Amino acid sequence: MHLPKPLGSVRADHHRSNRALAVARVLPEETAIAMVYNGTTHAVMMATPADIEDFAIGFSLTEGIVTDLSQITSTEVELHPKGIEARLWLTDERADALAHRRRTLAGPVGCGLCGIDSLEEAMRPLPDLTGVGPILTVDEISQATDALRKWQPLHDRSKAVHAAGFLLPGQGIVMAREDVGRHNALDKLIGAMARAGVDPSQGAFVLTSRVSTEMVQKTAMAGCGIIIAVSAPTLHALRLAKDAGITLAAFARGEGFDLFSHTAKLDGKVPHVA
Incomplete structure (x- = not known):
């Protein structure tokens, strides 16, 4: 089985100063990925056709479909003419719980809440992560998004792909x-x-993106207590982060960052200037 390539090359006319030049551009691919549990499609997401099994397992964890990998008995990835199926088989208990969730998530990329038919589900309670996470230094937070650039081969070629990385204190992005x-x-x-x-x-x-509601929700469901992002949070995402005990650092761009919530996870030796 050969999955679609995550990147492709196309021709374009580059216009500048009243001149046109033929150029080759590398663009990311989007493919419909169906999340299929015990033979039934639960969600269809548009995504880059790479790391599909990671995607399926991460989606299952952050959406609360499973709480532990032991609740997934097997996985397989199947290519179809119109997309890719990520097939997961769940234990009977989790399959029964999923059957009671009236959700579909068919929607365009960039909309993690598309199709949810319940306001309660969209604004579901999150775990309390107060005190969860290491103490990070100012330099570790400031340099995190710059360090993540070294882990972005698809973005280096296409300039159109987001990344999420995991930082460990003293080790950087791992x-x-x-x-x-x-x-x-x-x-x-x-x-x-x-x-x-x-x-x-x-x-x-x-994160290489803004911090929206679903990004905070997924972070909390994964049990991570700190978000460092290159761009801004929404107001509601910040409220969620505060309520969930998540430290949120945004506008992290090398020379500094804004720390919005739960500042105790920052090295306390930093002086504050009013």
């Missing part, structure tokens, strides 16, 4: 995944970490 969708990249990272036995509570998620 793992990362990429996708055209910011929430897909995070799901892939969480799935890869679960498969490798890496504990999310021991470090921080580093």
Whole structure:
């Protein structure tokens, strides 16, 4: 089985100063990925066709379909003419619980809440992560997004792909995944970490995107207490982070960052200037 390539080359006319030049551009691929549990399709997401098993496992964990890998009895990836099926077989208990969830998530990339038919489900309670996570230094947070760039081969070629990385204190970024969708990249990272036995509570998620509601929800469901992002949070995402005990550092771009919540996870030796 050969999955579609995550990148492809196309021709374009580059216009500048009233001149046109034929150029080759590398663009990311988007493929419909169906999450199929015990033979029934639960969700269809548009995503980069890479790291599919990581994606399926991470999605299952962050959406609360499973709480532990032992509840997934087997997985397989199947290519179809119109997309890819990620097939997961669950234990009877989890399959029964899933049958009671009236959800579909068919939607375009970038919308992690598309299709949810319940406001209660969209704003589901999150675990309390107050005190969860290591103490990070100013330099570790400031340099996190710059360090993540070394883990972005798809973005280096296409300039159109998000990344999510995992930072451990004293080690830097130790793992990362990429996708055209910011929430897909995070799901892939969480799935890869679960498969490798890496504990999310021991470090921080580093994001190349803004911090939206679903990014905080997925972080909390994974059990990670720190988010470091290159861009801003939404107001509601910040409220969720505060309520869930998540430290949120945004606008992290090398020379500094803004720390919005739960500042105790920052090295306390930093002086504050009013």
